Amino acid sequence: MGEVFPLLLVLAIAAAASSLLELSSRNRLTHWHSVAEAVAVTIVIVGTSSTASPVAYLAVPPVVAGIRHGLVTTLNVTLLSALTAAATFALEPDGDALEGAAACAPWLAIGLGVGLLASWQSRSTRDLAARQAPYAAAHHLMARIHQLATSGTLGLDSASLATELEDAMRRATGGARSTVFVVEPDTTLRALNPGADVERLAREIELPDSERTPGAAVIPLRGARQVLGYCVVVGVPRWTDELDARAREVADDFAVRLDTAVLFDDVRALATSEERNRIAREMHDGVAQEIVAMGYIVDEIESISDHDQTRELASALRDEITRLVSEIRFSIFDLRHEVIDGRVSSSLADYARAVSLASGLRVHLSLAESGPPLSPRTATEVLRVAQEAIGNVRKHANAENLWLTFESDGTSLQLDVEDDGVGNAGPREHHWGLQTMRERAEGVGARLEIGPRRDGGTVVSLRSPATTTREGGTAHGHHRATG
Template identity: 50%
Template structure:
């Protein structure tokens, strides 16, 4: 659309130039024609934007400046031809209302400039300017009616173009490492700065609200009772505890709580508030980016699951039918035995693919992690495994962050899958305990044990990386009474130590 509006201005200037050249006052009108060129170029430059509000004001200002300049300078009548351009531009980009407003502003500008002139007859200038203002109004109204579908399309595309522009900027900053997008890291950095500024010995950062529930992002030291302090009024809080709100773009994003503050004065309070405000926008952006990343990851997992189901799985099933056909027509007992063995292996691979597809699609939805784990284990039992499953869940306090719960579920899926495929166990124990701050996840079996990493198998390495990403420690060892024990737990300072801060 920018090319079209620029062409309209160029045409108006060319028309005005042609009329002026045929007039005997061409020399006098030259500077005014050059000034109109500057106004047109400025308007075209300001039109290079997706902000429709700005382009509306651009056409209005362009019309007013041109009208005041021409009507006050007594130019050649041909220069008034440019007054038809801004209403047409407004009609193309804004619609009927803006077109009328721009033409009305131009008429007022001409009247004001003519009225301010003394000792001259205003009628010739009004006669010269009037037809072009009316022509611009008519053409603008017609253009507005004809281009309404284009404006609606631009209006629908504008949010996506703005979002794309912002995401591109954010991506560039992240690639240049000028901004971090990890909420846990930013929360840990905020804690570290506040502890240095206030002398606190323990701290925690939560997002959300007291009414709807707080989600822990990061903690340092013993923060078991800090979450309860957030919801209390200042006068009811324990000695040495301070709570600072984190102001996001749409209100309070969350809270940071500090304990062990020996002294608190106005200077320390101002410094703590300044540190919190400096991190607030970064954390707000990181939380939003986490949500977008989670949505993209979930969509990609579902896409992979569909591709596996509709592609590889169906082809392997078809291969099984071929093997069945070979076994049915062969008279060689050895060939039939080989075909039956191959058929069993194909059935096993298809079963593994189905497990993998379910792993990809299974997520922590509205229920808490215990519900997702229970559902996953029920699906495991329903598919014909001989494992006896023992579940122990103890969840209290605020829910863990969505990222933490998702990573815990993926670790549990990998550990349970290893038990099902490799352990030859009869019993599986799954234990999950959390108080909303600390957590422990344990998966045990009574199988053959010796769960050591194997070449070209990345399960344990992936589990370790996921654990480190949420500030937890993963331990894989032999179970006391035989089998394997996978234990995942947080500890006081896990997040802070991961981010490079010192422990007290």
């Protein structure tokens, strides 16, 4: 027993090490640790001249390989065990190679046979695990993203994180302000917290240190393999090595969080767009078709009835069905209409033109959009607010004219939707349009105001906090459509 115990301890250590390696590389295609265990076990067992050597353990590596990894790995493990045993016997000229080979061969054969049988039996389980592996990894990732996105202290809102980074950078350096830029896939820069001088600050990134504006510094947001963005700090009286180290520490703390938030913004936008398109398809293929079918029934009733009152009621019902179908088509158009290339003005023009042609409203456009595009989220929310406001005019205002004004310089925005209708716009019970517009405005840090128009009607205004009166811009002119 005293001779066997050290061997068993060595074999147990080899098995434990192989198990740990198995766990750490379970998602990889290579299984070198199984081969390494077989070679080590064979050397230990064959190299021991004691008659108490546990030769039967030679069957274990092929069996385990068959269960875990399949046919090819089982054959490789058995072949290398046999070659290792032969080489070990060859290096011991004083030993009886034939006797040792006769003792080892049956166990290697048993291990091979059982391993092949196990590989065949466990093939379906391995195939299922291989098919589910990508989904399991995706599930784990989505669970982590959901946890972060719903966290009260560490969310995944890029605008909030950019503001938090700006505050932290200002406290760390004493700077007046900072702007956070992220590098887009096409290598362009996009500001997450733009200000009035965003274009000038973007140029600071390209300048060497000696040519930058006094008191300005560019702090890279570094990822594991590349620069994810930059934080441009201005208004620091004197940059020192200590300030630079402190600023880089703050940037490193936020870099991966901010990059993840930007990626999550893209995922959320894609998911939202897909869901809107799905709802639009369901509306078109479901309720819209059912209502159209009801219209055919009403037409049939009107055509076969001899009662004037019945025909009159059927005609009124047919008009109401036509109105409902038109509203559904508008809703589908709203759901599918998106911002193209980040430019809100072109999307607003297309939408207003479609509403004018369909409803008979005279639409007057004044669009001035210059500078860098608004962030995708802000642009989308501005479009949705405009859609809701225009929809309210079309459905409830009984107006003849609609004025749509939009101005943006890439850092601030102003949207006005005016009509000459009945006025008295306000929230109504079980109608959530105004509340939804306010929520959208708050989501992008803008302010929504609704009030009477001076010459009658209603004005809906959306303004960012940084909105100022501007002159010039890229005017798209006016558009009039007479119904």
